[in-house]
Amino acid sequence: MTNEFVSQVFEAVDSGDAATFVGFFSEQGRMVFANGEPMIGPAQIEAGVQAFFGTINALRHTVVREWVQGADTIVELTVEYDRLDGRTVTIPAVTIWHVDADHRIDDYRVYFDVAPIYR
Known part of the structure; x- marks a missing residue:
């Protein structure tokens, strides 16, 4: 089951x-x-x-696994990208973030290979 905050973050991204x-x-x-x-x-x-x-054109995140430890979150994902040429590619990714005392993200990192989106 995906953490509510994780879901909200990726819903915002997926909606553009x-x-x-x-x-x-x-x-x-x-x-x-x-x-x-x-x-x-x-x-x-x-x-x-x-x-x-x-x-x-669009993207969709699917959470594979997530780890939330205190103020730190690590999310393993697959991300499906609809390219401008009409093709779709799926890429594995990891996103890591930290929240401050007000539960606002103060450090957010996305690790993946963008090359398949553009070639």
């Missing part, structure tokens, strides 16, 4: 709602997506996520 997704972050929140440069703060994170959404 960058504004709702960034609402989970603290003002000092940091996000690193694959091998990209860190995005710091809600404005940068929202712009980066919105830019990524513009490179795909």
Whole structure:
């Protein structure tokens, strides 16, 4: 059974709602997506996520396993991407985040190989 907060985070992403997704972050929140440069703060994170959404038609996360230990969460996923060329690819991924005392994400990292989305 998936933790409610985990479900909310990935539902926001899967709906393409960058504004709702960034609402989970603290003002000092940091996000690193694959091998990209860190995005710091809600404005940068929202712009980066919105830019990524513009490179795909849709995506769907399926939680394989999750581990929540105190303020830290690790989620193993498969992510199905609908590419702009009409093809669909499924990629394994791991997302790790930490929440602050206000239960806002202050560090969010996504580990996966983006190459299949674009080749």
